[in-house]
Amino acid sequence: SFRAEQFRRAALRTTLRQFILPLPSMSQSDAAARTIRQLLNFGFPEDRVRQAVASIGDPADSEAAINWLLDHGEEDKGGAVEFKHCPHIFDMGYEALLKPNQLTFGRPCMHGCQGDENWVCLHCGETRCGRYAKKHNLAHWEETCREEESRLTVADAASGQRALGHCLAIGLQDLSVWCYQCGAYVQHEHLKPLLQRMEKLKFPDAAGSDAAGCSTGAAPPLSNSALSAKPTEMHGRMGDPAWAAPKLARACEEAARPGYRTRQAHEYLDAPEVLKAKVVVLARLVRQSKQCVAYTGAGISTASGISDYATKASDSIAQAGVRKTNNWEARPTFAHHVLVALHRAGHLKHWVQQNHDGLPQKAGYPQQELNEIHGAWFDPSNPVVPMDGTLRSDLIQWMLDWEERADLCLALGTSMVGMNADRMAVTTAQKAKHGKGLGTVIVALQQTQYDSEASLRIFAPIDRVMELLADELALDIPPAGAVPVERGAHVHVFKDLPYDRDGKLSRSDRLTLDLREGSQVRIVNQQDWDKDRHGSIGTVISTQDSLKTEGHYAIRLGSGNGALRVLGRWWLEDAMEGKVPSIPIVPCDDCSVQSAAAPAGLCDL
Numbered sequence: 001s002f003r004a005e006q007f008r009r010a011a012l013r014t015t016l017r018q019f020i021l022p023l024p025s026m027s028q029s030d031a032a033a034r035t036i037r038q039l040l041n042f043g044f045p046e047d048r049v050r051q052a053v054a055s056i057g058d059p060a061d062s063e064a065a066i067n068w069l070l071d072h073g074e075e076d077k078g079g080a081v082e083f084k085h086c087p088h089i090f091d092m093g094y095e096a097l098l099k100p101n102q103l104t105f106g107r108p109c110m111h112g113c114q115g116d117e118n119w120v121c122l123h124c125g126e127t128r129c130g131r132y133a134k135k136h137n138l139a140h141w142e143e144t145c146r147e148e149e150s151r152l153t154v155a156d157a158a159s160g161q162r163a164l165g166h167c168l169a170i171g172l173q174d175l176s177v178w179c180y181q182c183g184a185y186v187q188h189e190h191l192k193p194l195l196q197r198m199e200k201l202k203f204p205d206a207a208g209s210d211a212a213g214c215s216t217g218a219a220p221p222l223s224n225s226a227l228s229a230k231p232t233e234m235h236g237r238m239g240d241p242a243w244a245a246p247k248l249a250r251a252c253e254e255a256a257r258p259g260y261r262t263r264q265a266h267e268y269l270d271a272p273e274v275l276k277a278k279v280v281v282l283a284r285l286v287r288q289s290k291q292c293v294a295y296t297g298a299g300i301s302t303a304s305g306i307s308d309y310a311t312k313a314s315d316s317i318a319q320a321g322v323r324k325t326n327n328w329e330a331r332p333t334f335a336h337h338v339l340v341a342l343h344r345a346g347h348l349k350h351w352v353q354q355n356h357d358g359l360p361q362k363a364g365y366p367q368q369e370l371n372e373i374h375g376a377w378f379d380p381s382n383p384v385v386p387m388d389g390t391l392r393s394d395l396i397q398w399m400l401d402w403e404e405r406a407d408l409c410l411a412l413g414t415s416m417v418g419m420n421a422d423r424m425a426v427t428t429a430q431k432a433k434h435g436k437g438l439g440t441v442i443v444a445l446q447q448t449q450y451d452s453e454a455s456l457r458i459f460a461p462i463d464r465v466m467e468l469l470a471d472e473l474a475l476d477i478p479p480a481g482a483v484p485v486e487r488g489a490h491v492h493v494f495k496d497l498p499y500d501r502d503g504k505l506s507r508s509d510r511l512t513l514d515l516r517e518g519s520q521v522r523i524v525n526q527q528d529w530d531k532d533r534h535g536s537i538g539t540v541i542s543t544q545d546s547l548k549t550e551g552h553y554a555i556r557l558g559s560g561n562g563a564l565r566v567l568g569r570w571w572l573e574d575a576m577e578g579k580v581p582s583i584p585i586v587p588c589d590d591c592s593v594q595s596a597a598a599p600a601g602l603c604d605l
Helices: 002-019 028-041 046-055 062-071 088-092 136-151 154-158 189-202 231-234 272-288 332-344 392-404 420-433 462-473 527-536 546-547 569-576
Strands: 118-121 126-129 168-171 177-179 182-186 247-250 267-269 294-295 348-353 408-412 439-443 456-458 493-497 511-514 520-523 537-541 555-558 564-567 583-587
Touching: 028 046, 028 062, 046 062, 088 462, 118 136, 126 136, 168 189, 177 182, 231 456, 272 439, 272 456, 272 462, 294 420, 332 348, 332 462, 348 392, 392 408, 392 420, 408 420, 420 439, 420 493, 493 569, 511 583, 564 569
Parallel strands: 294 348, 294 408, 408 439, 439 456
Antiparallel strands: 118 126, 118 168, 168 177, 247 267, 493 511, 520 537, 520 583, 537 555, 555 564
16 A cells, blocks of 8 residues: 555665764765665665766765665665654654644645655745755744744743754655654654645555555454465565465454564464475575674573563463563573583674573673673663663674675564664675675565565474574584582682773783672763763662572672662683783773762662
């Protein structure tokens, strides 16, 4: 339906926009080469990419090049999708928007500009040109912001009010809504009546389709019914079309990840003989790969007792027989141990982990080869990133480096619905379609938007797939179980660590880290938003037995009831041997300004 197409194109713009990172200063030719490489990885044709880069003012502006391509006829080439929910509509109130019957369609820019790349202001209804003409719509927002600012009183400012201006506009080409305050394409429940009205104005003869692009009144699928999809969506591009279709094992018509580009939460299973055949292909790909990367989501950890977001079926296969547990006490799944074995055998070179749970390290995966891109429970310098926070720039750059290097991506237990990090799987799949590398293998019970892009698509529990893979590759699986660490009081002082006062690995400097209760430490490599909220100085405190037994340390930031952070024991083990390029905490040399008495009692982790 048109609504699905409109969402698809707007979503791609939003997604690719968040993928583009600020570049360091470079020459015009270097900037153009970098932009061309990024867009080719997204699957756009080379001749059109070069035309786009030549048509924009700044060759380093990848976002402008992408918008040029989409606005000049290029189609969606894949990309993770996340719609931004606009908070400003709530701030300004529904009454700040036009009523649907006040909207008009097809008027030219009120300033007389030629062209059809026009936008309608959703506050006043006036039509103005967009970024590829004279940017009158942008100027309109800036002008209305200034007018509102001039009317704000001191009391208004003190109460938190701010000028938003006429920040919302709808594009007449694809009916996507842009918020200038958000700097993104947005959605909101209050926008739906306006979108529906504009769709009727643009397509007066279209009727009967629902706003979400889904058929209405369809009967729910029957248990054990075959998945109705193209062979590539069921098996991947390297799959055998003769393989039997996956069967519906658990039906659930809820969206797996509401608010994202997702699928229904149905769960499917490959037939046993098909699963074994797919794992044979998987083993062959792993053997052939020179730069294999794992990209894991919450689905790899559900068997450990940690809940995920996408599982909706009450009798989900992923949670069958699983006992819910305290997140801190969770143990690695069999899949975690197989990935460690793959690494030790030289097959798996890198791991990008969306989860925060520390299970890869508990299974024995080296910290220096693990990118915890969305934050980590066991790294004080890398807290879980809130919606208004930002990812750590060094981790983003690390991910970008491996995005280019990877020739095979194992996407395990991830819905891939719009996170920046989805680029690991998406780019690897796109490169393979252009003859570069082996592509992406997706293992999940639920469908994803990228199933047809995968080289191999497997519908099965991750632990079962990893069990079969371990047998096929004759892997030596390390033993499972807790790793108790008994330390006397003197062992809590770690001397002669080869790191400088900023936590960087050093050939000449040596550092002593005192982690006895009451000692103060400083977090390094900390993001500004985290430091502004919680400070950088913390105090080592007593912790619960499960953390203490495994040798982890709890740190309370600031004083009183400040934020709690945990330092995983592997950081100390690696630091003693100088294995990691940096450590998250260092001794506090100047704590007098932010000193705080060590809180008494156990922490509330």
